[in-house]
Structure formats: C-alpha cells, structure tokens
Amino acid sequence: MDYSEVSRLSRLTAILVQFQTKRIITATELSEKFQVSKRTIYRDVKALENAGIPILTDEGKGYTLMEGYNLPPVMFSEKQANALILAEQLVLNSKDASFVKDYSEAIDKIKSILRFSIKDKANLLADRTRYNQVINQERNSNNLSDLQNALTNYNLVKIEYINKENSITTRLIEPFAILNSENWYLVAWCRLRKEFRFFRPDRIQKMEILSEKFEPHNMTLQEYFDKYH
Incomplete structure (x- = not known):
C-alpha cells in the first residue's frame, strides 16, 4: 500500500x-x-x-x-486518553455538582471502550493526578447540566433568583450561553427585564425547566458580545 x-x-x-x-x-x-x-x-x-x-x-x-445507525466505538490513542483524564481535573474544580457528575460518568464510559493496556495506564494516571481536596471541595450549585439541556432544546426556564442585594425575584428566562470566569455564568434573555442578563447558577434558589419553547436567538456568542458589550 x-x-x-x-x-x-x-x-x-x-x-x-x-x-x-x-x-x-x-x-x-x-x-x-x-x-x-x-x-x-x-x-x-x-x-x-x-x-x-x-x-x-x-x-x-x-x-x-441515517438516524439510529451507530458506528463502532472510536478508539482513543494513549495520548488522547491521557488528555481526557487530565481534563477531568479541570472539571473537578468546577463549583457545579451536576457538571462534575456528568463529566465523571462520561469519562467512565470512555474508559470502558479503551483497549486494556491504555485503560490500565489511564487509571494509573487518574490515580496519580487526583487530589482529595479537589474531589471533596464544596459545590455551590447543582443545576448547570439542566441549564445546558434547556439551552440546547430552547426550553423556557422559570427561576427564583437572589441578587447580590439578597432580593429574590421570579424570572422567566431564555438560556443563551454559559460562561466561566471563576464562577459559572448563564447569559439569558430575561422576560421580566426584557433584555439579556447574566445569572449566577449558585444564586438560583429554585428552578423549573418548562415544556414551553422559545424562539432561538440566531446569533453567535461573538455577535452577542459585539452587540451588547
């Protein structure tokens, strides 16, 4: 050949x-x-x-x-598997419990399709790079996974939100983007304020993902920043 x-x-x-x-x-x-x-x-x-x-x-x-057709599992190289294991440490630093749980479960599924030799090395690497203080650190939110789902499926979300002045309001929001800078932030169209607002998931006291859909905001994240910032 x-x-x-x-x-x-x-x-x-x-x-x-x-x-x-x-x-x-x-x-x-x-x-x-x-x-x-x-x-x-x-x-x-x-x-x-x-x-x-x-x-x-x-x-x-x-x-x-074709819908329903599944290709055989992708075989990761040793370096690719190592990169995913190390990326897990970044995720474990997240302050959102749902995100940590979903990623950890995904990593377990990825490990299940690795060849035995690579799987053993990946587990060794995970054992040698995992720190208890990271795993056991306090999480301050548990709703990021549901918010991601609402964002991709255009579901309206009802929240009780407490602001930095400790005032609680009920909002109907249309999730648009999720950002991270020390804390997680949700960018969403707020129907109460009739504008895009930043929300911190750890300040959401109650949340309900509604079956009602909203019209997608047809712009990229960069277009959003160019227009509103």
Whole structure:
C-alpha cells in the first residue's frame, strides 16, 4: 500500500469520526478540515456509502448519518486518553455538582471502550493526578447540566433568583450561553427585564425547566458580545 492509499484510508477514518461528532456536516467543512478539494470529499463519501455506511444527503445543508445507525466505538490513542483524564481535573474544580457528575460518568464510559493496556495506564494516571481536596471541595450549585439541556432544546426556564442585594425575584428566562470566569455564568434573555442578563447558577434558589419553547436567538456568542458589550 503506497503513501497516497494510506493517506486516503486515514482520511476516510477521520471523516467517519466527524460523522460521529456532528449531526450535519458539509463537504466544504470536510474539505477545509482535511485540506483537500470538495471533489475529493465527494469521492470519499461515495466510497463510504459503497462500504455500507448509510450516509444521507440533506439538500442545501450537508451530509448526515441515517438516524439510529451507530458506528463502532472510536478508539482513543494513549495520548488522547491521557488528555481526557487530565481534563477531568479541570472539571473537578468546577463549583457545579451536576457538571462534575456528568463529566465523571462520561469519562467512565470512555474508559470502558479503551483497549486494556491504555485503560490500565489511564487509571494509573487518574490515580496519580487526583487530589482529595479537589474531589471533596464544596459545590455551590447543582443545576448547570439542566441549564445546558434547556439551552440546547430552547426550553423556557422559570427561576427564583437572589441578587447580590439578597432580593429574590421570579424570572422567566431564555438560556443563551454559559460562561466561566471563576464562577459559572448563564447569559439569558430575561422576560421580566426584557433584555439579556447574566445569572449566577449558585444564586438560583429554585428552578423549573418548562415544556414551553422559545424562539432561538440566531446569533453567535461573538455577535452577542459585539452587540451588547
């Protein structure tokens, strides 16, 4: 097998990984990522289809995998596994309990698909880099995971919020973005104030994710900062 064949095989495998990580992906995105022409991407997608991968073309949007089709688990390299284990330490520093719980469960699932030799090394690394004071530190909120879900599903959220003057108000908010700078912050459209506001999850006294949907705010985070800051 010559270099060009190895290179193409590597690219086909990498394209499969992209299909696992994004619901819809365009030929332009793939060509830019792999530094090849769109014509080459078209040939690669055709090759994957011929190999039995059920790739659907959504006209005007891009490619997507048939719903319900699952590719075999991605095999992480040793360095990639190590990076994920070390990233766990950053997550363990989070002050939100739900975020720590969800990430830790995700790491356990990732470990379950690692090859035995890499799994043993990953567990060794985790044991040697984990600090009790980080694991056991006090968490001041437990709602970040639900807020993330509301953000991605455009669910209206009802909260009882206490501000820095200790005044409590009931708000209906439309989650837009989640930021971190020492504390977690939620950027949301507040229907009471009729403007975007910053909310600290640890100041939310009660929270209810409503079934009612809101219209998505069609702008990027950078566009938000450019417009409002």
